[in-house]
Amino acid sequence: xxxxxxxxxxxxxxxxxxxxxxxxxxxxxxxxxxxxxxxxxxxxxxxxxxxxxxxxxxxxxxxxxxxxxxxxxxxxxxxxxxxxxxxxxxxxxxxxxxxxxxxxxxxxxxxxxxxxxxxxxxxxxxxxxxxxxxxxxxxxxxxxxxxxxxxxxxxxxxxxxxxxxxxxxxxxxxxxxxxxxxxxxxxxxxxxxxxxxxxxxxxxxxxxxxxxxxxxxxxxxxxxxxxxxxxxxxxxxxxxxxxxxxxxxxxxxxxxxxx
Amino acid sequence: xxxxxxxxxxxxxxxxxxxxxxxxxxxxxxxxxxxxxxxxxxxxxxxxxxxxxxxxxxxxxxxxxxxxxxxxxxxxxxxxxxxxxxxxxxxxxxxxxxxxxxxxxxxxxxxxxxxxxxxxxxxxxxxxxxxxxxxxxxxxxxxxxxxxxxxxxxxxxxxxxxxxxxxxxxxxxxxxxxxxxxxxxxxxxx
Numbered sequence: 001x002x003x004x005x006x007x008x009x010x011x012x013x014x015x016x017x018x019x020x021x022x023x024x025x026x027x028x029x030x031x032x033x034x035x036x037x038x039x040x041x042x043x044x045x046x047x048x049x050x051x052x053x054x055x056x057x058x059x060x061x062x063x064x065x066x067x068x069x070x071x072x073x074x075x076x077x078x079x080x081x082x083x084x085x086x087x088x089x090x091x092x093x094x095x096x097x098x099x100x101x102x103x104x105x106x107x108x109x110x111x112x113x114x115x116x117x118x119x120x121x122x123x124x125x126x127x128x129x130x131x132x133x134x135x136x137x138x139x140x141x142x143x144x145x146x147x148x149x150x151x152x153x154x155x156x157x158x159x160x161x162x163x164x165x166x167x168x169x170x171x172x173x174x175x176x177x178x179x180x181x182x183x184x185x186x187x188x189x190x191x192x193x194x195x196x197x198x199x200x201x202x203x204x205x206x207x208x209x210x211x212x213x214x215x216x217x218x219x220x221x222x223x224x225x226x227x228x229x230x231x232x233x234x235x236x237x238x239x240x241x242x243x244x245x246x247x248x249x250x251x252x253x254x255x256x257x258x259x
Numbered sequence: 260x261x262x263x264x265x266x267x268x269x270x271x272x273x274x275x276x277x278x279x280x281x282x283x284x285x286x287x288x289x290x291x292x293x294x295x296x297x298x299x300x301x302x303x304x305x306x307x308x309x310x311x312x313x314x315x316x317x318x319x320x321x322x323x324x325x326x327x328x329x330x331x332x333x334x335x336x337x338x339x340x341x342x343x344x345x346x347x348x349x350x351x352x353x354x355x356x357x358x359x360x361x362x363x364x365x366x367x368x369x370x371x372x373x374x375x376x377x378x379x380x381x382x383x384x385x386x387x388x389x390x391x392x393x394x395x396x397x398x399x400x401x402x403x404x405x406x407x408x409x410x411x412x413x414x415x416x417x418x419x420x421x422x423x424x425x426x427x428x429x430x431x432x433x434x435x436x437x438x439x440x441x442x443x444x445x446x447x448x449x
Binding site for chain 2: 112115116143144146147150151154157158161176179180182183184185186187188189190191193194
């Protein structure tokens, strides 16, 4: 079963990379393309370790997973730069603020990661529990940063929605699938540390949700549908609007006697 | 431990939020203003071009006339006239809806892309709008033009939303082809 899931994931990653190459989408989404290449490489290494070097499988899996946590920021960055293009007014207005929020989230994730040593966890009497204990740093790292990354994606989508920025099928599919998977992964990792009985669930829930994310990515990339350009008002129109708005505010102040 | 419970709960909450966003779908596509203008140029919509719906359905004059017993008969005549005008306007709106629907079918017949779900939604909206206009007609016929003024005034919006739908479809073909569409439509309508 594990092997089948791993093989399916590698095939789907290959499919995603081929789609990005064939439709020249990699030019449009370079950071996402880099991440897809990384996934293909990393999961091929895991598959190879599973097939030929089973003694190294666990080490390969966890090292790949740990590197992946950092590289997932490529997807977050791709979604952000597509939703708020560099030259747009929204980017100029919010990039600094959102960057500070992202930095804050990453700092909080670091703190949450270091806090894992203080947890009161189940005893390590059996070898299975001892093995589980060796996963803990990885699980803590994964859930802390996975949570921060999911929150960044959700924040980007919510802000986009609030300001009426339309997301095309490509970015919408990538962002929603990635965010949903990172959320499930966060909850799953926390539940494993909470109770060992969740371990069998971990074996299947996380990889299966990862495969579903890859399927959604392929669906999203099947048709080239980028985000439509953000229409911005002309300078004259904008200054007229500002004048009208200022007039409304001053009228309202007069009415309520604040002026 | 609290930290773990916090992550487990928030993980599921976040997952729910993503599912919610996915189910909500993207924002509805709005037609380009040029496409809307083109639809207005290609099809003459008589019902929506009537700008005095507010005045037609305003009962102030009627009330003023009714307040004078000598002018009651005149008030009744005014009410009857307004009733006939309102009925004629509703008929024009119904005709506009049908024309817009025919125009949409014409565009799709000419090869403009659409999906089954989009077509079903349009059909559903058309049936609903026609039914609502029929109810308004009955209400105007039975209780007069001043009974449901607000609802009657908003009847024009039904045609506007149908017009936007047609503009969305027209916007899927390059603006250079609109003149050709206009000629073909005029020929088919003749």
